[in-house]
Amino acid sequence: MNAFILLAATQTEGQAAQVARTFGVDWQHLGAQVISFSIVCAVLYKFAYQPILVMLEQRREQIALGIANAEKIKAELDKTETQRQEVLALAHTQGAKFISEARAAAARVQQEETNKAIAAAEQIMIRAREAAEQDHDRMLAELKREVGKLVVQATATVTGKILTAEDHQRLAEITSRQFVV
DSSP states (O other): OHHHHHHHHHHHHHHHHHHHHHHTOOHHHHHHHHHHHHHHHHHHIIIIIHHHHHHHHHHHHHHHHHHHHHHHHHHHHHHHHHHHHHHHHHHHHHHHHHHHHHHHHHHHHHHHHHHHHHHHHHHHHHHHHHHHHHHHHHHHHHHHHHHHHHHHHHHHHHHOSOOOHHHHHHHHHHHHHHTOO
16 A cells, blocks of 8 residues: 555656646745745735734724614614603693693683673663663653643633642642653
8 A cells, every 4th residue: 555655646746747847847946936925925914914904803893883882872862752752742731731721711711701791781781771760750750740831831721810830830740640650
């Protein structure tokens, strides 16, 4: 079995050497270039890649912090919206209460004013009746006086005599007793 591995290794070396010769590989220059490339990679890793990685980590942290802040802000916004809805509901309730109280107060005021107007109208009616009764009494008294005068004139004309003040008084009293309504 060892012979088989050895044979395979010599064939692999032979093929690699053949490929290297076909492409013109110079092993000394290839080794120097591999060492130069390794040094350049190490310098770039140390001075370019490491700072970039640090900066990227800082950016990740800032992004994570921004996301956390955005979630806090969203939570605060949701809380504020909830409080706003509660305040609006409370304001709506209080507004409805104030409106109903204002309507009740307006109804009371209207009822009071209606009662005052009714009382004022009744007072006006009472005064009008009293005034009408006074006018009726005054007109009745005037009528009695006029009728008395007419009776006296008619009596004076019929009797043909001039009546004295006593006669006028007596006839007026008799007439007013007869016209009492």
